[in-house]
Structures are given as structure tokens and as C-alpha cells.
Amino acid sequence: MRFRHHVFVCENRRPADDPRGSCACKGSEAIRRALKEELNRRGLKGQVRANAAGCLDACAYGPSIVVYPEGIWYGHVTVEDVPELVERHLVGGEPVARLMVPELNRRSG
Amino acid sequence: MRFRHHVFVCENRRPADDPRGSCACKGSEAIRRALKEELNRRGLKGQVRANAAGCLDACAYGPSIVVYPEGIWYGHVTVEDVPELVERHLVGGEPVARLMVPELNRRSG
Secondary structure, X not given: OOOOEEEEEEOOOOOOOOOOOOOOOOOHHHHHHHHHHHHHHOOOOOOEEEEEEOOOOOHHHXXXXXXXXXXXEEOXXXXXXXXXXXXXXXXXXXXXXXXXOHHHOOOOO | OOOXXXXXXXXXXXXXXXXXXXXXXXXXXXXXXXXXXXXXXXXXXXXXXXXXXXXXXXHHHOOOEEEEOOOEEEOOOOHHHHHHHHHHHHHOOOXXXXXXXXXXXXXXX
């Protein structure tokens, strides 16, 4: 693997009055910035990448994030969750169960 | 895994005169459109997702694509490559070796 963890943060933005909502309107850009800063601070640049993504088709759970190669999905993430995500999952290798959305972490058909 | 394959196509766009180039300037948006159409045509919607991504840090090899959970990186992809990528890799499960960039498919340090 090129990256130990490749984190995709949905930055899709819809008009503010769109009933589906969108992750960017819910603050996902700030979450990615905080992720990048925390990864840089810990010297993980080049090993763990915080990538912007278009719509991850998880709008109802936004801001939504998926981490590969393990395929762990997080929803309703806030900037305040970033240190724990980095410390536990991206450094320690253990997903943060309280942020995992059951509906997104089921096997597809 | 929520998706059998989750395909991220870099759609980063830089000004046309930027010496680094960018995947969108090299036609990546049309590649993603072709991927989505081919996946829909084969009834794979919901099982294989063709996602837009921000910069994948593989500008020199653009248009660049990464497929998870297997972590296979492709570079210099064209619209004409899409049917083979879908048929061989996303349906058949066998990466298309001729499109894999060696520098991107090495393990990180």
C-alpha cells in the first residue's frame, strides 16, 4: 500500500437549502484541515493521507469519512473528534467504534 | 465492506499553465463519467462506486485513480481504458497491469 491509511473526507457542497444536506455545509472542510494538521504534527505526512472526496453517498450521516484499506466508515464527525480519530485509529490501528455508523459498515449485497 | 470496489478518480484542477499539471486538465472528469456509465450499464451501481477525489498526490502520473480496498493505483488513464478497467478489474477482480504505475504501487516506508 502506498499509504498506511488513506482517509477520504466528503467535501461535497450543495446549496444551503437543499433538503439532502451536504458534508461541506456541515463543516467537513474544517475537519479535513484539522486532520491534516494533526497528521503533520505527528510526522505522519506521506504515510497517512487526508484526502478530499466528492459525494460518498452518505449524506444523511454527514460529515462522513471513510478510511481505507480497512473500509471503516465514520459519520456525524466533528472537529473535536479529530485527535481521537488520529490517536486511536490512524496511529493505534483501532477504529473508533462510537463514530462508526452501523448502516455504512455493513457488507454490500 | 460497503462497496466491493471504491474507485477514486482525481479531479483536482489547477490553472492550465501550472507546471505541475492536474488530473482534471488531463481529462479525468470524462473518465469518471465513462466509469459511472459503464458501471450503471452493467448493473453494478451500489456495489462499485466511482468517486471524485481531490488531489491524490500523483500529479505526475495523471489522470490518476486508486481502487480500494485493494489499493491498486493507476496512472495516465484514458477514457478508452475504461471498459478494460471495468471488465477486468472491477468485474473480474484482476488489476490491469499495463495501467499500474510502479512508483505508486510500492509499499510506503
